[in-house]
Amino acid sequence: MKLEAKDYTFSDTEMAGQEDMGATDEAPTVDVDEFDKVVGDALDDIEHVSEEDAGGKGEVEEPIVKLVSGILINAIKIGASDIHIEPYETSLRVRYRVDGVLALAMNLPLRIKNSVTSRLKIMSRLDIAERRLPQDGRIKLRLGKKKEVDFRVSILPCLFGEKTVMRILDKASLQVDLTKLGFEENELQKFLEALNRPYGMILVTGPTGSGKTTTLYSALNYLNKPNINIMTAEDPIEYNFLGINQVQMKEEIGLTFASALRAFLRQSPDIILVGEIRDFETAEIAVKAALTGHLVLSTLHTNDAPSSISRMLNMGIEPFLVSSSVILIMAQRLARKICYQCEKEEEKIPVATLINMGLSEEEAKTFKCYRGKGCSVCNKSGYKGRIALYEIMHINDEIRKLVLEGASADELKKAAIRNEMKTLRMSGMTKVKEAVTTIEEVLRVTAGD
Numbered sequence: 001m002k003l004e005a006k007d008y009t010f011s012d013t014e015m016a017g018q019e020d021m022g023a024t025d026e027a028p029t030v031d032v033d034e035f036d037k038v039v040g041d042a043l044d045d046i047e048h049v050s051e052e053d054a055g056g057k058g059e060v061e062e063p064i065v066k067l068v069s070g071i072l073i074n075a076i077k078i079g080a081s082d083i084h085i086e087p088y089e090t091s092l093r094v095r096y097r098v099d100g101v102l103a104l105a106m107n108l109p110l111r112i113k114n115s116v117t118s119r120l121k122i123m124s125r126l127d128i129a130e131r132r133l134p135q136d137g138r139i140k141l142r143l144g145k146k147k148e149v150d151f152r153v154s155i156l157p158c159l160f161g162e163k164t165v166m167r168i169l170d171k172a173s174l175q176v177d178l179t180k181l182g183f184e185e186n187e188l189q190k191f192l193e194a195l196n197r198p199y200g201m202i203l204v205t206g207p208t209g210s211g212k213t214t215t216l217y218s219a220l221n222y223l224n225k226p227n228i229n230i231m232t233a234e235d236p237i238e239y240n241f242l243g244i245n246q247v248q249m250k251e252e253i254g255l256t257f258a259s260a261l262r263a264f265l266r267q268s269p270d271i272i273l274v275g276e277i278r279d280f281e282t283a284e285i286a287v288k289a290a291l292t293g294h295l296v297l298s299t300l301h302t303n304d305a306p307s308s309i310s311r312m313l314n315m316g317i318e319p320f321l322v323s324s325s326v327i328l329i330m331a332q333r334l335a336r337k338i339c340y341q342c343e344k345e346e347e348k349i350p351v352a353t354l355i356n357m358g359l360s361e362e363e364a365k366t367f368k369c370y371r372g373k374g375c376s377v378c379n380k381s382g383y384k385g386r387i388a389l390y391e392i393m394h395i396n397d398e399i400r401k402l403v404l405e406g407a408s409a410d411e412l413k414k415a416a417i418r419n420e421m422k423t424l425r426m427s428g429m430t431k432v433k434e435a436v437t438t439i440e441e442v443l444r445v446t447a448g449d
Helices: 032-045 062-077 110-124 185-195 212-223 257-264 280-291 305-315 319-325 351-356 361-366 397-404 409-418 424-433 439-445
Strands: 046-048 080-087 091-098 101-109 135-143 147-158 161-169 200-205 230-234 244-248 271-274 295-300 326-338 343-345 370-372 383-394
Touching: 062 080, 062 091, 062 101, 062 110, 062 135, 062 161, 080 110, 080 147, 091 110, 101 110, 110 135, 110 147, 110 161, 185 200, 185 212, 185 326, 185 383, 200 212, 200 280, 200 305, 212 230, 212 271, 212 295, 212 326, 230 257, 257 271, 257 280, 271 280, 280 295, 280 305, 280 319, 295 305, 305 319, 305 326, 305 383, 305 409, 319 326, 319 397, 326 370, 326 424, 326 439, 351 361, 383 409, 383 424, 383 439, 397 409, 424 439
Parallel strands: 200 295, 200 326, 230 244, 230 271, 271 295
Antiparallel strands: 046 135, 080 091, 080 161, 091 101, 135 147, 147 161, 326 383, 343 370
């Protein structure tokens, strides 16, 4: 992404995420005093909610205030999910993550790095005098009369200064409708059947940034009714929902996932969400809760659905407890969608490539692929928005028997495929057939799966 001094123009390669570590000099250095001309009238509509000055320490000049506000506004305008502000030896680099891919936005003069960081600390109510230790905070902005956007702020001391990463939490853009996340009809039915069970454990797995939180929030939104007591243990709480009791973990005072789960069981819950199962203690309590009449939803960090069984066994959970408690495991990834404005049919893909992707020889010969050629709507990237790919493993009698016998992840995967489980790669190819995404995207997000 390149930012020019008078209007926004983004280069093709940068919006496609084809950056390298030496790309800092490719974007022009933006003059701080003229940044408000770049951002335009949007600065007039921004309001920092509940701003405090971290105990009155220090002041920040007006151009820096406008610069920081402009960086935040522009990120919201282009639909970024994260902002990275990084000090290097000769410049201060700003990057945005759009549709899961980081792209360079601009370079700023290195001399303003401390002022920019101080302004963000003031807005996040952090200690501006502390430059040696990591700090975490939150910024709330009001845009116009109705829209509010939260930024989760993380500041980390690095070699040339403090790096700031801000995660944008825009509740207006949160999609909590299960029918619009990317589920195919059969997979959605399996998931809804599991959600409607009175007890058991549902696990969602995938790397950071694969959309697990959105899927779980969508599930809770579907289940959220006045006659249901839903309790969640999260770290951090990204969005708050009416009717759901959400608890923020604070390990420094002993409020961990395990201790929260124990407290939940004394609160007569119907549904429990555990942000992440990362140790034996949390896993053990969650399994026992699932076996004693509660529906438990949680996440694991594994590559696919079958490996989640092995992960729980490696934590020390007995096979008979895993097979009795877990009712469904779902792996997911996020793939960028083809821009609908500039979609065009792609040149013929080699048959061998398509066969390697799981198509039959007959399908490969007549298969049509599409891609976006790049336009103003998608900032020349050819992609706009993202859709989820799902791998849903229903735990039936055959899978339970294999778990009790100590079967490997590969054996579990073969059995699940025999029982009509679609792998992540298969789910991706279905989206390619429907002209939703491209083969390159499927290969990128399902590499090694």
